[in-house]
Amino acid sequence: MAAINRRADPSRLSINTATVREQWDLGQIADACALHDIRGISPWRDQVAKFGLRDAARAIEFNGLTVTGYCRGGMFPAESAKDRLAVREDNRRAVDEALEIHAQCLVLVVGGLPGGSKDIASAREQVRDGIADLLDYSRPRGMPLAIEPLHPMYAADRACVNTMRHANDLCDELGDDGLGIALDLYHTWWDPELEAQITRAGRKRLLAFHICDWLVPTADMLLDRGMMGDGVIEISRWRQAVEATGYSGFHEVEIFSASNWWKRDPHEVLHTCKHRHAECC
Amino acid sequence: MAAINRRADPSRLSINTATVREQWDLGQIADACALHDIRGISPWRDQVAKFGLRDAARAIEFNGLTVTGYCRGGMFPAESAKDRLAVREDNRRAVDEALEIHAQCLVLVVGGLPGGSKDIASAREQVRDGIADLLDYSRPRGMPLAIEPLHPMYAADRACVNTMRHANDLCDELGDDGLGIALDLYHTWWDPELEAQITRAGRKRLLAFHICDWLVPTADMLLDRGMMGDGVIEISRWRQAVEATGYSGFHEVEIFSASNWWKRDPHEVLHTCKHRHAECC
Numbered sequence: 001m002a003a004i005n006r007r008a009d010p011s012r013l014s015i016n017t018a019t020v021r022e023q024w025d026l027g028q029i030a031d032a033c034a035l036h037d038i039r040g041i042s043p044w045r046d047q048v049a050k051f052g053l054r055d056a057a058r059a060i061e062f063n064g065l066t067v068t069g070y071c072r073g074g075m076f077p078a079e080s081a082k083d084r085l086a087v088r089e090d091n092r093r094a095v096d097e098a099l100e101i102h103a104q105c106l107v108l109v110v111g112g113l114p115g116g117s118k119d120i121a122s123a124r125e126q127v128r129d130g131i132a133d134l135l136d137y138s139r140p141r142g143m144p145l146a147i148e149p150l151h152p153m154y155a156a157d158r159a160c161v162n163t164m165r166h167a168n169d170l171c172d173e174l175g176d177d178g179l180g181i182a183l184d185l186y187h188t189w190w191d192p193e194l195e196a197q198i199t200r201a202g203r204k205r206l207l208a209f210h211i212c213d214w215l216v217p218t219a220d221m222l223l224d225r226g227m228m229g230d231g232v233i234e235i236s237r238w239r240q241a242v243e244a245t246g247y248s249g250f251h252e253v254e255i256f257s258a259s260n261w262w263k264r265d266p267h268e269v270l271h272t273c274k275h276r277h278a279e280c281c
Numbered sequence: 282m283a284a285i286n287r288r289a290d291p292s293r294l295s296i297n298t299a300t301v302r303e304q305w306d307l308g309q310i311a312d313a314c315a316l317h318d319i320r321g322i323s324p325w326r327d328q329v330a331k332f333g334l335r336d337a338a339r340a341i342e343f344n345g346l347t348v349t350g351y352c353r354g355g356m357f358p359a360e361s362a363k364d365r366l367a368v369r370e371d372n373r374r375a376v377d378e379a380l381e382i383h384a385q386c387l388v389l390v391v392g393g394l395p396g397g398s399k400d401i402a403s404a405r406e407q408v409r410d411g412i413a414d415l416l417d418y419s420r421p422r423g424m425p426l427a428i429e430p431l432h433p434m435y436a437a438d439r440a441c442v443n444t445m446r447h448a449n450d451l452c453d454e455l456g457d458d459g460l461g462i463a464l465d466l467y468h469t470w471w472d473p474e475l476e477a478q479i480t481r482a483g484r485k486r487l488l489a490f491h492i493c494d495w496l497v498p499t500a501d502m503l504l505d506r507g508m509m510g511d512g513v514i515e516i517s518r519w520r521q522a523v524e525a526t527g528y529s530g531f532h533e534v535e536i537f538s539a540s541n542w543w544k545r546d547p548h549e550v551l552h553t554c555k556h557r558h559a560e561c562c
Contacts, residue, residue, distance in 0.1 A: 088360070113497075113513055117513075118513045118514065118515045119515070120470075120471065120513075120515075124473065150473070151433065151434065152433045152434070152471040153432065153433070153434040153499075153502070154472035155470075156495060156497045156512075156513045157497050157498065159357065160471075162471055162472075162473075165473075166473055189401075189436075189438075190401070190433040190436035190441075190443055191433070191443075192405065192443075192444070192446075192447055214437060216394075216437045216438050217438065217488075218434075218502060221434070221499060221502055231437075232394055232399045232401075232437045233399065234397075234399045234400070234401075
Protein backbone atom coordinates (compact mmCIF):
# COMPACT_ATOMS: atom_id res chain seq x y z
CA MET A 1 0.00 0.00 0.00
CA ALA A 2 1.28 3.44 -0.90
CA ALA A 3 2.04 6.06 1.73
CA ILE A 4 -0.99 8.33 2.06
CA ASN A 5 -0.63 12.09 2.01
CA ARG A 6 -2.83 13.81 4.55
CA ARG A 7 -2.93 16.80 2.25
CA ALA A 8 -3.60 16.61 -1.47
CA ASP A 9 -0.50 16.94 -3.66
CA PRO A 10 -0.92 20.30 -5.45
CA SER A 11 0.67 18.88 -8.59
CA ARG A 12 -2.28 16.46 -8.88
CA LEU A 13 -4.88 19.16 -9.46
CA SER A 14 -6.68 19.04 -12.81
CA ILE A 15 -9.39 21.31 -14.15
CA ASN A 16 -12.32 19.92 -16.03
CA THR A 17 -13.04 22.56 -18.63
CA ALA A 18 -16.75 22.63 -17.77
CA THR A 19 -15.76 24.47 -14.61
CA VAL A 20 -15.08 27.71 -16.50
CA ARG A 21 -16.86 26.94 -19.75
CA GLU A 22 -19.12 29.99 -19.60
CA GLN A 23 -16.19 32.40 -19.32
CA TRP A 24 -13.40 31.01 -21.53
CA ASP A 25 -12.74 28.99 -24.67
CA LEU A 26 -10.47 25.98 -24.56
CA GLY A 27 -7.34 27.91 -25.52
CA GLN A 28 -7.89 30.43 -22.76
CA ILE A 29 -8.48 27.64 -20.23
CA ALA A 30 -5.28 25.83 -21.24
CA ASP A 31 -3.25 29.04 -20.99
CA ALA A 32 -4.80 29.92 -17.64
CA CYS A 33 -4.09 26.47 -16.20
CA ALA A 34 -0.41 26.97 -16.96
CA LEU A 35 -0.53 30.50 -15.55
CA HIS A 36 -1.98 29.18 -12.28
CA ASP A 37 0.48 26.27 -12.26
CA ILE A 38 -2.31 23.72 -12.66
CA ARG A 39 -0.87 20.68 -14.41
CA GLY A 40 -3.94 18.78 -15.56
CA ILE A 41 -6.90 19.52 -17.83
CA SER A 42 -9.94 17.52 -18.88
CA PRO A 43 -11.71 18.97 -21.91
CA TRP A 44 -15.25 18.46 -23.13
CA ARG A 45 -15.90 17.50 -26.72
CA ASP A 46 -18.08 20.48 -27.53
CA GLN A 47 -15.39 22.88 -26.36
CA VAL A 48 -12.76 21.00 -28.34
CA ALA A 49 -14.96 21.02 -31.45
CA LYS A 50 -15.53 24.76 -31.13
CA PHE A 51 -11.83 25.49 -30.73
CA GLY A 52 -10.71 22.94 -33.30
CA LEU A 53 -9.23 19.55 -32.45
CA ARG A 54 -5.72 20.28 -33.70
CA ASP A 55 -5.61 23.71 -32.10
CA ALA A 56 -6.86 22.20 -28.86
CA ALA A 57 -4.16 19.53 -28.94
CA ARG A 58 -1.53 22.21 -29.62
CA ALA A 59 -2.75 24.54 -26.87
CA ILE A 60 -2.69 21.70 -24.36
CA GLU A 61 0.73 20.48 -25.45
CA PHE A 62 2.18 24.00 -25.56
CA ASN A 63 1.18 24.47 -21.94
CA GLY A 64 2.56 21.10 -20.88
CA LEU A 65 -0.75 19.88 -19.49
CA THR A 66 -1.69 16.30 -18.78
CA VAL A 67 -5.10 15.43 -20.23
CA THR A 68 -6.64 13.54 -17.33
CA GLY A 69 -9.71 12.49 -19.28
CA TYR A 70 -11.78 13.35 -22.31
CA CYS A 71 -15.45 14.17 -21.72
CA ARG A 72 -17.25 12.28 -22.99
CA GLY A 73 -18.38 9.17 -24.83
CA GLY A 74 -21.30 6.93 -23.97
CA MET A 75 -25.03 7.63 -24.27
CA PHE A 76 -25.47 4.07 -25.49
CA PRO A 77 -29.18 3.29 -25.14
CA ALA A 78 -31.09 4.23 -28.27
CA GLU A 79 -34.58 3.72 -29.60
CA SER A 80 -33.66 2.16 -32.95
CA ALA A 81 -30.88 0.18 -34.59
CA LYS A 82 -30.20 3.21 -36.77
CA ASP A 83 -29.76 5.41 -33.71
CA ARG A 84 -27.47 2.83 -32.16
CA LEU A 85 -25.29 2.88 -35.25
CA ALA A 86 -25.03 6.66 -35.06
CA VAL A 87 -24.05 6.40 -31.38
CA ARG A 88 -21.44 3.81 -32.29
CA GLU A 89 -19.87 6.03 -34.93
CA ASP A 90 -19.91 9.03 -32.64
CA ASN A 91 -18.23 7.09 -29.84
CA ARG A 92 -15.53 5.88 -32.21
CA ARG A 93 -14.87 9.49 -33.20
CA ALA A 94 -14.62 10.33 -29.50
CA VAL A 95 -11.94 7.63 -29.12
CA ASP A 96 -10.04 9.11 -32.09
CA GLU A 97 -10.24 12.60 -30.62
CA ALA A 98 -9.13 11.35 -27.21
CA LEU A 99 -6.10 9.79 -28.88
CA GLU A 100 -5.35 13.01 -30.77
CA ILE A 101 -5.23 15.06 -27.55
CA HIS A 102 -3.38 12.32 -25.66
CA ALA A 103 -6.09 11.83 -23.06
CA GLN A 104 -5.44 9.31 -20.29
CA CYS A 105 -8.95 7.93 -20.78
CA LEU A 106 -12.26 8.53 -22.49
CA VAL A 107 -14.90 9.13 -19.84
CA LEU A 108 -18.19 7.32 -20.46
CA VAL A 109 -21.48 8.82 -19.35
CA VAL A 110 -23.45 5.79 -20.33
CA GLY A 111 -26.90 7.22 -21.04
CA GLY A 112 -30.32 6.70 -19.51
CA LEU A 113 -33.67 5.50 -20.80
CA PRO A 114 -34.13 5.88 -24.54
CA GLY A 115 -37.12 8.03 -25.54
CA GLY A 116 -40.39 6.74 -24.17
CA SER A 117 -38.91 3.68 -22.48
CA LYS A 118 -39.40 2.76 -18.83
CA ASP A 119 -37.30 -0.38 -19.08
CA ILE A 120 -34.14 0.45 -17.15
CA ALA A 121 -33.00 -3.18 -17.12
CA SER A 122 -33.00 -3.18 -20.90
CA ALA A 123 -31.20 0.18 -21.01
CA ARG A 124 -28.53 -1.33 -18.79
CA GLU A 125 -28.15 -4.23 -21.21
CA GLN A 126 -27.70 -1.76 -24.05
CA VAL A 127 -25.03 -0.01 -22.00
CA ARG A 128 -23.15 -3.25 -21.42
CA ASP A 129 -23.37 -4.20 -25.08
CA GLY A 130 -22.38 -0.69 -26.20
CA ILE A 131 -19.28 -0.66 -24.02
CA ALA A 132 -18.33 -4.15 -25.23
CA ASP A 133 -18.64 -2.98 -28.82
CA LEU A 134 -16.65 0.21 -28.22
CA LEU A 135 -13.90 -1.80 -26.52
CA ASP A 136 -13.37 -3.65 -29.79
CA TYR A 137 -12.41 -0.29 -31.24
CA SER A 138 -10.63 1.34 -28.28
CA ARG A 139 -8.55 -1.58 -27.05
CA PRO A 140 -6.34 -2.05 -30.12
CA ARG A 141 -5.83 1.72 -30.25
CA GLY A 142 -4.80 1.91 -26.61
CA MET A 143 -7.46 4.33 -25.36
CA PRO A 144 -8.84 3.26 -21.94
CA LEU A 145 -12.57 3.71 -21.35
CA ALA A 146 -13.63 5.00 -17.92
CA ILE A 147 -17.20 4.24 -16.85
CA GLU A 148 -18.46 7.11 -14.72
CA PRO A 149 -21.25 6.18 -12.30
CA LEU A 150 -23.63 9.12 -12.12
CA HIS A 151 -25.85 10.06 -9.20
CA PRO A 152 -29.13 8.08 -9.13
CA MET A 153 -31.03 11.32 -9.76
CA TYR A 154 -29.69 11.11 -13.34
CA ALA A 155 -30.70 7.47 -13.87
CA ALA A 156 -33.53 8.30 -16.27
CA ASP A 157 -31.94 10.91 -18.49
CA ARG A 158 -28.14 10.75 -18.27
CA ALA A 159 -26.71 7.50 -16.95
CA CYS A 160 -28.29 4.29 -15.72
CA VAL A 161 -25.01 3.19 -14.10
CA ASN A 162 -25.38 4.84 -10.71
CA THR A 163 -23.10 3.04 -8.28
CA MET A 164 -19.49 1.93 -8.05
CA ARG A 165 -20.79 -1.59 -7.50
CA HIS A 166 -22.50 -1.54 -10.90
CA ALA A 167 -19.40 -0.11 -12.60
CA ASN A 168 -17.25 -2.78 -10.96
CA ASP A 169 -19.70 -5.46 -12.07
CA LEU A 170 -19.41 -4.20 -15.65
CA CYS A 171 -15.61 -4.35 -15.45
CA ASP A 172 -15.85 -7.90 -14.10
CA GLU A 173 -18.10 -8.88 -16.98
CA LEU A 174 -16.29 -7.09 -19.83
CA GLY A 175 -12.71 -7.48 -18.64
CA ASP A 176 -10.27 -4.97 -17.20
CA ASP A 177 -8.16 -4.62 -20.34
CA GLY A 178 -8.66 -1.04 -21.49
CA LEU A 179 -11.65 -0.57 -19.18
CA GLY A 180 -11.98 1.10 -15.80
CA ILE A 181 -13.88 3.65 -13.77
CA ALA A 182 -13.99 7.42 -13.39
CA LEU A 183 -14.94 7.94 -9.77
CA ASP A 184 -16.72 11.25 -9.15
CA LEU A 185 -17.45 11.97 -5.49
CA TYR A 186 -20.39 14.21 -6.36
CA HIS A 187 -22.21 11.18 -7.72
CA THR A 188 -21.12 8.59 -5.18
CA TRP A 189 -20.46 10.23 -1.78
CA TRP A 190 -23.81 9.06 -0.36
CA ASP A 191 -23.19 5.35 -1.05
CA PRO A 192 -22.70 3.20 2.08
CA GLU A 193 -20.70 0.82 -0.09
CA LEU A 194 -18.33 3.47 -1.45
CA GLU A 195 -15.27 2.49 0.54
CA ALA A 196 -15.67 -1.22 -0.18
CA GLN A 197 -16.23 -0.56 -3.88
CA ILE A 198 -13.19 1.74 -4.14
CA THR A 199 -11.10 -1.05 -2.64
CA ARG A 200 -12.69 -3.53 -5.02
CA ALA A 201 -11.93 -1.29 -8.00
CA GLY A 202 -8.33 -0.86 -6.93
CA ARG A 203 -5.54 0.95 -8.68
CA LYS A 204 -6.03 -0.98 -11.91
CA ARG A 205 -9.61 0.21 -12.44
CA LEU A 206 -9.46 3.73 -11.03
CA LEU A 207 -8.67 5.72 -14.16
CA ALA A 208 -9.88 9.13 -13.02
CA PHE A 209 -10.94 10.83 -9.80
CA HIS A 210 -13.35 13.78 -9.93
CA ILE A 211 -14.08 16.16 -7.09
CA CYS A 212 -16.43 18.99 -6.21
CA ASP A 213 -18.93 19.33 -3.36
CA TRP A 214 -22.59 18.60 -2.60
CA LEU A 215 -24.36 21.75 -1.47
CA VAL A 216 -27.14 21.79 1.14
CA PRO A 217 -29.57 22.80 -0.13
CA THR A 218 -28.94 21.96 -3.76
CA ALA A 219 -30.99 24.41 -5.80
CA ASP A 220 -30.72 22.70 -9.18
CA MET A 221 -30.27 19.03 -9.99
CA LEU A 222 -27.72 19.69 -12.73
CA LEU A 223 -26.12 23.10 -12.38
CA ASP A 224 -25.62 23.67 -8.66
CA ARG A 225 -22.46 21.82 -7.76
CA GLY A 226 -20.29 23.27 -5.03
CA MET A 227 -16.64 24.22 -4.71
CA MET A 228 -14.65 21.84 -2.53
CA GLY A 229 -15.24 22.78 1.10
CA ASP A 230 -18.61 24.46 0.55
CA GLY A 231 -20.65 21.27 0.93
CA VAL A 232 -20.90 18.04 2.88
CA ILE A 233 -18.57 15.62 1.09
CA GLU A 234 -15.59 14.32 3.06
CA ILE A 235 -13.31 14.91 0.09
CA SER A 236 -10.03 14.42 1.91
CA ARG A 237 -11.20 11.14 3.42
CA TRP A 238 -12.21 9.77 0.03
CA ARG A 239 -9.11 11.09 -1.72
CA GLN A 240 -7.07 9.18 0.83
CA ALA A 241 -9.17 6.04 0.32
CA VAL A 242 -8.59 6.31 -3.43
CA GLU A 243 -4.83 6.82 -2.99
CA ALA A 244 -4.71 3.93 -0.51
CA THR A 245 -5.38 1.69 -3.51
CA GLY A 246 -2.17 2.97 -5.10
CA TYR A 247 -3.91 5.51 -7.32
CA SER A 248 -1.45 8.32 -8.04
CA GLY A 249 -3.38 10.18 -10.71
CA PHE A 250 -4.97 13.59 -10.78
CA HIS A 251 -7.84 15.09 -8.80
CA GLU A 252 -10.07 16.63 -11.39
CA VAL A 253 -12.34 19.51 -10.42
CA GLU A 254 -15.63 19.52 -12.30
CA ILE A 255 -18.12 22.17 -11.17
CA PHE A 256 -21.34 22.98 -13.00
CA SER A 257 -22.56 26.13 -11.29
CA ALA A 258 -24.90 28.35 -13.24
CA SER A 259 -25.65 30.79 -10.45
CA ASN A 260 -22.25 31.07 -8.79
CA TRP A 261 -18.90 29.94 -10.25
CA TRP A 262 -19.88 30.33 -13.88
CA LYS A 263 -20.65 33.98 -13.12
CA ARG A 264 -17.30 34.78 -11.52
CA ASP A 265 -13.99 35.97 -12.90
CA PRO A 266 -12.48 32.69 -14.16
CA HIS A 267 -9.09 33.56 -12.67
CA GLU A 268 -10.83 33.75 -9.30
CA VAL A 269 -12.40 30.34 -9.99
CA LEU A 270 -9.05 28.69 -10.75
CA HIS A 271 -7.40 30.43 -7.82
CA THR A 272 -10.14 29.15 -5.53
CA CYS A 273 -9.83 25.62 -6.95
CA LYS A 274 -6.10 25.66 -6.14
CA HIS A 275 -6.63 27.04 -2.67
CA ARG A 276 -9.47 24.68 -1.76
CA HIS A 277 -7.65 21.71 -3.24
CA ALA A 278 -4.78 22.44 -0.87
CA GLU A 279 -7.01 23.18 2.13
CA CYS A 280 -9.94 20.77 1.90
CA CYS A 281 -8.89 17.81 -0.23
CA MET B 282 -46.16 -17.68 -3.44
CA ALA B 283 -49.40 -15.73 -3.80
CA ALA B 284 -51.23 -15.44 -7.10
CA ILE B 285 -50.25 -12.15 -8.73
CA ASN B 286 -52.85 -9.79 -10.10
CA ARG B 287 -51.83 -8.27 -13.42
CA ARG B 288 -53.93 -5.22 -12.49
CA ALA B 289 -53.81 -3.48 -9.16
CA ASP B 290 -56.71 -4.26 -6.86
CA PRO B 291 -58.73 -1.01 -6.61
CA SER B 292 -59.53 -1.72 -2.98
CA ARG B 293 -55.80 -1.46 -2.18
CA LEU B 294 -55.52 2.22 -3.09
CA SER B 295 -54.54 4.55 -0.26
CA ILE B 296 -54.00 8.31 -0.32
CA ASN B 297 -51.15 9.88 1.51
CA THR B 298 -52.58 13.16 2.73
CA ALA B 299 -49.60 15.15 1.39
CA THR B 300 -51.07 14.55 -2.06
CA VAL B 301 -53.84 17.10 -1.51
CA ARG B 302 -52.45 18.95 1.49
CA GLU B 303 -52.55 22.34 -0.20
CA GLN B 304 -56.25 22.09 -0.96
CA TRP B 305 -57.90 20.31 1.98
CA ASP B 306 -57.61 19.75 5.71
CA LEU B 307 -57.52 16.26 7.14
CA GLY B 308 -61.28 16.04 7.70
CA GLN B 309 -62.00 17.02 4.11
CA ILE B 310 -59.47 14.48 2.84
CA ALA B 311 -60.99 11.66 4.92
CA ASP B 312 -64.50 12.52 3.71
CA ALA B 313 -63.33 12.75 0.10
CA CYS B 314 -61.57 9.38 0.25
CA ALA B 315 -64.84 7.77 1.28
CA LEU B 316 -66.72 9.71 -1.42
CA HIS B 317 -64.30 8.42 -4.09
CA ASP B 318 -64.44 4.90 -2.60
CA ILE B 319 -60.78 5.03 -1.61
CA ARG B 320 -60.27 2.76 1.39
CA GLY B 321 -56.89 3.79 2.75
CA ILE B 322 -55.37 6.99 4.07
CA SER B 323 -51.94 7.90 5.39
CA PRO B 324 -51.89 11.17 7.30
CA TRP B 325 -49.00 13.49 8.11
CA ARG B 326 -48.41 14.63 11.67
CA ASP B 327 -48.66 18.34 10.91
CA GLN B 328 -52.06 17.85 9.28
CA VAL B 329 -53.24 15.73 12.20
CA ALA B 330 -51.99 18.32 14.69
CA LYS B 331 -53.80 21.10 12.86
CA PHE B 332 -57.07 19.17 12.73
CA GLY B 333 -56.72 17.74 16.22
CA LEU B 334 -55.69 14.17 17.00
CA ARG B 335 -59.05 13.03 18.33
CA ASP B 336 -61.00 14.67 15.57
CA ALA B 337 -58.64 13.13 13.04
CA ALA B 338 -59.11 9.68 14.54
CA ARG B 339 -62.89 10.19 14.49
CA ALA B 340 -62.97 11.44 10.88
CA ILE B 341 -60.93 8.47 9.74
CA GLU B 342 -62.99 5.96 11.70
CA PHE B 343 -66.30 7.50 10.62
CA ASN B 344 -65.30 7.04 6.99
CA GLY B 345 -64.14 3.47 7.56
CA LEU B 346 -60.63 4.12 6.30
CA THR B 347 -57.59 1.96 6.96
CA VAL B 348 -54.61 4.04 8.12
CA THR B 349 -51.84 2.56 6.01
CA GLY B 350 -49.09 4.49 7.76
CA TYR B 351 -48.46 7.54 9.88
CA CYS B 352 -46.01 10.11 8.49
CA ARG B 353 -43.64 10.42 10.14
CA GLY B 354 -41.12 9.71 12.86
CA GLY B 355 -37.36 9.65 12.54
CA MET B 356 -34.91 12.52 12.01
CA PHE B 357 -32.58 10.82 14.48
CA PRO B 358 -29.17 12.45 13.92
CA ALA B 359 -28.73 15.50 16.11
CA GLU B 360 -25.90 17.81 17.05
CA SER B 361 -26.17 17.51 20.81
CA ALA B 362 -27.33 15.10 23.48
CA LYS B 363 -30.05 17.61 24.35
CA ASP B 364 -31.30 17.62 20.77
CA ARG B 365 -31.25 13.83 20.72
CA LEU B 366 -33.42 13.75 23.82
CA ALA B 367 -35.91 16.10 22.20
CA VAL B 368 -35.97 13.87 19.10
CA ARG B 369 -36.55 10.85 21.31
CA GLU B 370 -39.51 12.46 23.06
CA ASP B 371 -40.98 13.62 19.79
CA ASN B 372 -40.68 10.16 18.28
CA ARG B 373 -42.39 8.61 21.28
CA ARG B 374 -45.24 11.07 20.85
CA ALA B 375 -45.42 10.03 17.19
CA VAL B 376 -45.81 6.39 18.29
CA ASP B 377 -48.61 7.41 20.67
CA GLU B 378 -50.39 9.33 17.93
CA ALA B 379 -49.98 6.45 15.49
CA LEU B 380 -51.63 4.19 18.08
CA GLU B 381 -54.47 6.66 18.61
CA ILE B 382 -55.33 6.75 14.89
CA HIS B 383 -54.83 2.97 14.53
CA ALA B 384 -52.05 3.29 11.98
CA GLN B 385 -50.61 0.08 10.54
CA CYS B 386 -47.12 1.47 11.04
CA LEU B 387 -45.15 4.59 11.88
CA VAL B 388 -43.08 5.58 8.84
CA LEU B 389 -39.51 6.60 9.66
CA VAL B 390 -37.72 9.22 7.59
CA VAL B 391 -34.46 8.73 9.41
CA GLY B 392 -32.77 12.11 8.98
CA GLY B 393 -29.56 13.26 7.31
CA LEU B 394 -26.42 15.00 8.47
CA PRO B 395 -26.84 17.03 11.65
CA GLY B 396 -25.99 20.73 11.25
CA GLY B 397 -22.45 21.30 10.06
CA SER B 398 -21.48 17.64 9.95
CA LYS B 399 -19.99 15.86 6.93
CA ASP B 400 -19.76 12.51 8.70
CA ILE B 401 -22.43 10.39 7.08
CA ALA B 402 -21.08 7.19 8.64
CA SER B 403 -21.62 8.67 12.08
CA ALA B 404 -25.09 9.92 11.10
CA ARG B 405 -25.92 6.37 10.07
CA GLU B 406 -24.79 5.11 13.47
CA GLN B 407 -27.07 7.64 15.14
CA VAL B 408 -29.92 6.38 12.98
CA ARG B 409 -29.32 2.79 13.99
CA ASP B 410 -29.09 3.73 17.66
CA GLY B 411 -32.16 5.96 17.43
CA ILE B 412 -34.27 3.22 15.88
CA ALA B 413 -33.05 0.73 18.49
CA ASP B 414 -34.06 3.13 21.25
CA LEU B 415 -37.46 3.85 19.73
CA LEU B 416 -38.11 0.11 19.37
CA ASP B 417 -37.88 -0.19 23.16
CA TYR B 418 -40.91 2.08 23.27
CA SER B 419 -42.85 0.96 20.20
CA ARG B 420 -42.49 -2.82 20.54
CA PRO B 421 -44.36 -3.29 23.81
CA ARG B 422 -47.08 -0.97 22.52
CA GLY B 423 -47.46 -2.90 19.28
CA MET B 424 -46.73 -0.12 16.82
CA PRO B 425 -44.50 -1.33 13.95
CA LEU B 426 -41.80 1.03 12.70
CA ALA B 427 -41.27 1.22 8.93
CA ILE B 428 -37.87 2.46 7.74
CA GLU B 429 -38.34 4.37 4.48
CA PRO B 430 -35.25 4.47 2.26
CA LEU B 431 -35.19 7.89 0.60
CA HIS B 432 -33.59 8.74 -2.74
CA PRO B 433 -29.84 9.37 -2.49
CA MET B 434 -30.44 12.99 -3.48
CA TYR B 435 -31.86 13.45 0.04
CA ALA B 436 -28.93 11.78 1.83
CA ALA B 437 -27.58 15.04 3.26
CA ASP B 438 -30.73 16.72 4.48
CA ARG B 439 -33.55 14.19 4.90
CA ALA B 440 -32.49 10.58 5.17
CA CYS B 441 -29.12 8.85 5.09
CA VAL B 442 -30.77 5.46 4.53
CA ASN B 443 -31.01 5.46 0.75
CA THR B 444 -31.30 1.89 -0.41
CA MET B 445 -33.40 -1.16 0.33
CA ARG B 446 -30.14 -3.01 1.04
CA HIS B 447 -29.35 -0.59 3.86
CA ALA B 448 -32.88 -0.84 5.28
CA ASN B 449 -32.69 -4.63 5.15
CA ASP B 450 -29.28 -4.53 6.86
CA LEU B 451 -30.81 -2.44 9.66
CA CYS B 452 -33.64 -4.95 10.09
CA ASP B 453 -31.09 -7.75 10.23
CA GLU B 454 -29.16 -5.90 12.91
CA LEU B 455 -32.06 -4.67 15.04
CA GLY B 456 -34.43 -7.60 14.64
CA ASP B 457 -37.63 -7.95 12.68
CA ASP B 458 -39.96 -7.77 15.69
CA GLY B 459 -41.94 -4.56 15.23
CA LEU B 460 -39.57 -3.32 12.54
CA GLY B 461 -39.85 -3.29 8.77
CA ILE B 462 -39.64 -1.19 5.64
CA ALA B 463 -41.81 1.32 3.81
CA LEU B 464 -40.87 0.83 0.17
CA ASP B 465 -41.43 3.94 -1.96
CA LEU B 466 -40.78 3.45 -5.66
CA TYR B 467 -39.99 7.13 -6.19
CA HIS B 468 -36.92 6.69 -4.02
CA THR B 469 -35.82 3.25 -5.13
CA TRP B 470 -36.84 2.64 -8.75
CA TRP B 471 -33.31 3.32 -10.09
CA ASP B 472 -31.63 0.67 -7.91
CA PRO B 473 -30.24 -2.33 -9.83
CA GLU B 474 -30.64 -4.34 -6.63
CA LEU B 475 -34.30 -3.44 -6.10
CA GLU B 476 -35.79 -6.77 -7.08
CA ALA B 477 -33.31 -8.77 -5.02
CA GLN B 478 -33.81 -6.53 -2.00
CA ILE B 479 -37.62 -6.71 -2.25
CA THR B 480 -37.32 -10.48 -2.20
CA ARG B 481 -34.90 -10.29 0.71
CA ALA B 482 -37.29 -8.03 2.63
CA GLY B 483 -40.20 -10.36 2.02
CA ARG B 484 -43.71 -10.14 3.28
CA LYS B 485 -42.62 -9.89 6.89
CA ARG B 486 -40.66 -6.67 6.42
CA LEU B 487 -42.73 -4.92 3.78
CA LEU B 488 -45.01 -2.80 5.95
CA ALA B 489 -46.01 -0.19 3.38
CA PHE B 490 -45.75 0.36 -0.37
CA HIS B 491 -45.71 3.92 -1.74
CA ILE B 492 -46.21 4.87 -5.37
CA CYS B 493 -45.99 7.90 -7.64
CA ASP B 494 -43.83 8.54 -10.71
CA TRP B 495 -40.44 9.99 -11.63
CA LEU B 496 -40.84 12.79 -14.15
CA VAL B 497 -38.34 13.50 -16.94
CA PRO B 498 -37.24 16.18 -16.54
CA THR B 499 -37.73 16.65 -12.81
CA ALA B 500 -37.94 20.39 -12.23
CA ASP B 501 -37.57 20.37 -8.46
CA MET B 502 -35.79 17.90 -6.20
CA LEU B 503 -38.56 17.88 -3.62
CA LEU B 504 -41.86 19.07 -5.04
CA ASP B 505 -42.07 17.70 -8.57
CA ARG B 506 -43.26 14.14 -8.20
CA GLY B 507 -45.42 12.74 -10.94
CA MET B 508 -48.81 11.03 -11.09
CA MET B 509 -48.57 7.33 -11.83
CA GLY B 510 -48.17 6.89 -15.59
CA ASP B 511 -46.65 10.31 -16.24
CA GLY B 512 -43.06 9.24 -15.61
CA VAL B 513 -40.62 6.40 -16.14
CA ILE B 514 -41.20 4.03 -13.23
CA GLU B 515 -42.44 0.54 -14.08
CA ILE B 516 -45.00 0.71 -11.29
CA SER B 517 -46.98 -2.35 -12.28
CA ARG B 518 -43.86 -4.48 -12.52
CA TRP B 519 -42.70 -3.46 -9.05
CA ARG B 520 -46.18 -3.77 -7.53
CA GLN B 521 -46.23 -7.33 -8.82
CA ALA B 522 -42.74 -7.99 -7.41
CA VAL B 523 -43.90 -6.69 -4.04
CA GLU B 524 -47.06 -8.81 -4.11
CA ALA B 525 -45.04 -11.83 -5.19
CA THR B 526 -43.57 -11.79 -1.68
CA GLY B 527 -47.06 -12.25 -0.28
CA TYR B 528 -47.61 -8.56 0.46
CA SER B 529 -51.32 -7.88 0.37
CA GLY B 530 -51.33 -4.37 1.80
CA PHE B 531 -52.21 -1.03 0.29
CA HIS B 532 -50.64 0.98 -2.51
CA GLU B 533 -50.22 4.43 -1.09
CA VAL B 534 -50.09 7.40 -3.43
CA GLU B 535 -47.81 10.18 -2.19
CA ILE B 536 -47.33 13.07 -4.61
CA PHE B 537 -45.57 16.32 -3.74
CA SER B 538 -46.32 18.55 -6.71
CA ALA B 539 -46.12 22.28 -6.15
CA SER B 540 -46.66 23.31 -9.75
CA ASN B 541 -49.23 20.76 -10.88
CA TRP B 542 -51.32 18.51 -8.63
CA TRP B 543 -51.33 20.81 -5.63
CA LYS B 544 -52.87 23.47 -7.86
CA ARG B 545 -55.73 21.34 -9.16
CA ASP B 546 -59.22 20.66 -7.92
CA PRO B 547 -58.56 18.00 -5.26
CA HIS B 548 -61.51 15.92 -6.47
CA GLU B 549 -59.81 15.79 -9.85
CA VAL B 550 -56.59 14.69 -8.11
CA LEU B 551 -58.31 11.81 -6.29
CA HIS B 552 -60.23 10.83 -9.40
CA THR B 553 -56.98 10.74 -11.36
CA CYS B 554 -55.28 8.70 -8.63
CA LYS B 555 -58.07 6.11 -8.86
CA HIS B 556 -58.02 6.03 -12.63
CA ARG B 557 -54.24 5.77 -12.92
CA HIS B 558 -54.04 3.20 -10.15
CA ALA B 559 -56.39 1.02 -12.16
CA GLU B 560 -54.68 1.70 -15.50
CA CYS B 561 -50.95 1.94 -14.76
CA CYS B 562 -50.25 0.11 -11.52
